[in-house]
Amino acid sequence: MHEERKAQLGEHNPFVDVAAYLFLEDIGDKQGAAGMNNYLMSLASSLAKSMPKEEYSSWDDFIDSLQKGESIISAFETVRCPTNNCVVTQTCPFTRGWQEYTKRIGEFAGIHKEVAEFYNATVKPGAVDSQCIIHQTFRSAASERIKVGGRPVRYAQVEAVTPNADDKRAPEEWLPILLEKAGITETELNMTMRNNDCVWILYPD
Amino acid sequence: MLDVALVSLIKNMSEKAGIEGAIQYWSRVGENLAKRIGEEAYMGWPSFNVALKEGRTAYSIEGDVVALTDLAITDVDGDVVGYIYALETCVFTPTIERIRYSVGEIPEADRAVAEEYNNTVQNTAVCNFCVIHQKFRSEVSKNITVENQPLECVQLANRGFRGDTKIAIKSLEKIGINPEYVRSLLRNYACVYGILMKGARLRGKEEAD
Numbered sequence: 001m002h003e004e005r006k007a008q009l010g011e012h013n014p015f016v017d018v019a020a021y022l023f024l025e026d027i028g029d030k031q032g033a034a035g036m037n038n039y040l041m042s043l044a045s046s047l048a049k050s051m052p053k054e055e056y057s058s059w060d061d062f063i064d065s066l067q068k069g070e071s072i073i074s075a076f077e078t079v080r081c082p083t084n085n086c087v088v089t090q091t092c093p094f095t096r097g098w099q100e101y102t103k104r105i106g107e108f109a110g111i112h113k114e115v116a117e118f119y120n121a122t123v124k125p126g127a128v129d130s131q132c133i134i135h136q137t138f139r140s141a142a143s144e145r146i147k148v149g150g151r152p153v154r155y156a157q158v159e160a161v162t163p164n165a166d167d168k169r170a171p172e173e174w175l176p177i178l179l180e181k182a183g184i185t186e187t188e189l190n191m192t193m194r195n196n197d198c199v200w201i202l203y204p205d
Numbered sequence: 206m207l208d209v210a211l212v213s214l215i216k217n218m219s220e221k222a223g224i225e226g227a228i229q230y231w232s233r234v235g236e237n238l239a240k241r242i243g244e245e246a247y248m249g250w251p252s253f254n255v256a257l258k259e260g261r262t263a264y265s266i267e268g269d270v271v272a273l274t275d276l277a278i279t280d281v282d283g284d285v286v287g288y289i290y291a292l293e294t295c296v297f298t299p300t301i302e303r304i305r306y307s308v309g310e311i312p313e314a315d316r317a318v319a320e321e322y323n324n325t326v327q328n329t330a331v332c333n334f335c336v337i338h339q340k341f342r343s344e345v346s347k348n349i350t351v352e353n354q355p356l357e358c359v360q361l362a363n364r365g366f367r368g369d370t371k372i373a374i375k376s377l378e379k380i381g382i383n384p385e386y387v388r389s390l391l392r393n394y395a396c397v398y399g400i401l402m403k404g405a406r407l408r409g410k411e412e413a414d
Contacts, residue, residue, distance in 0.1 A: 013296040015267045016208040019337050022241070023211065023234045046217055047210040050308050075307040076206035093206045104266055105241045134210060 017097030018104060021112075024130060028111035033118040036111065040133040041123070048141030051075070056148045059084060059204065066202075073142040073155075073202075082192070083183035086158075089198035094131040098163045108164070120168070126157035128168045135198075136160075143202060151204045158182060158199040159189065167193075208300040209307060212315070215333060219314040224321040227314070228336055235340030242266070244348045250285060253351050257290070263345045264400075267338060269293045271394070278380045280405045287401025289361065289382065291394035297334040298395070301366045319365075329373055331365030342398060354402040362387045363396040381408050 028036040051072040056062040063081050065071045076093045101108060108129070116127040127133050136157050143155040158178050159169040170178050179186060182201045192199055219227045242263045247253040254272040256262045264270055269292070276289035304311060318333035330336060339360050346356040359380065362372045370391055377384045380399055390397050401407075 013268055013299050015296040016300050019234050019238055020207045020211050022237045043210045043214050047213045050213045
């Protein structure tokens with residue numbers, strides 16, 4: 001969705017956001033962290049699959065579209081790219097929903113973190129809470145729908161911080177490889193994370 | 206993002222749990238939300254209406270709600286036992302617009318869930334999200350008192366994003382409001398409902414009985 005369009009559409013309704021969290025908690029109550037994790041991943045994958053595929057002739061065209069919010073992968077967030085492969089999300093798209101939940105309901109239910117621990121142990125270590133699972137799975141599934149110069153795009157998570165300041169960085173042994181792909185140093189990552197919520201990378205397969 | 210993702214799941218959910226299962230899921234979400242949001246007590250209707258205007262009541266989670274203070278609901282003795290309220294924008298509208306520009310069309314299951322709800326629960330839904338927030342309003346009213354009296358919420362009229370409307374004629378008759386008047390409110394508002402003291406002896410209800 002184009003940035004101007006995003007601004008025109010304005011904020012989403014707090015009722016829908018909070019209801020969505022409670023719906024997920026209901027799943028968690030009935031199916032536990034494992035079942036909830038499956039549900040979150042399936043929710044994010046089916047969302048990506050319902051969006052149109054994309055083709056770009058060059059990586060520059062893709063990055064331009066990404067930063068303008070025209071690519072499906074940046075449909076729900078505003079991003080900037082400090083390098084050709086590093087993507088920075090200034091504000092997590094779940095921030096408002098989380099704020100509405102904590103304002104109207106109270107502390108975020110523990111299951112949202114428990115499911116992230118399950119995800120980190122069994123899928124990929126990159127999530128702080130349930131919101132990261134949805135977001136990271138979506139990015140991964142959405143990137144599979146994009147081709148640049150005929151080659152598929154791949155996604156990897158570097159670091160995320162949630163609205164309540166919990167942080168998750170890629171494991172130490174993965175970090176040098178990810179930073180090399182991102183084209184930034186660890187110091188630059190630390191500096192970026194002071195003012196932003198998420199750092200991730202996109203690269204051609 | 207979460208709202209759009211959930212909508213893309215409606216189809217999947219309806220296929221796995223059935224349309225009835227989806228309605229049960231949504232109803233439970235509305236019920237849980239009402240339970241989690243806590244209790245409220247107001248000294249009288251003016252304090253409740255001010256709280257509503259300032260966005261301090263549980264109902265305010267749905268967005269800007271206007272108290273139509275010219276439309277008081279009175280009992281058989283002529284005492285005010287409630288008012289009509291109107292939601293300016295349907296809670297679902299921002300999500301629908303986001304879906305339009307990021308995904309495309311709304312899943313057919315949206316309409317199927319609303320139709321099944323209309324046939325089996327009450328004929329007041331214009332889309333699947335009506336199931337959640339009508340249940341929410343009905344349940345949250347039980348946790349709010351005005352003059353120490355618990356409340357009840359009655360769905361009166363609503364307009365969907367496709368332009369289709371639902372008018373709850375029987376409920377309007379009970380509270381003695383002309384359906385045509387409420388229909389005209391839908392020109393400016395997306396959803397109209399009454400909040401009144403539970404068990405009030407309504408004039409229209411007495412006549413109907």
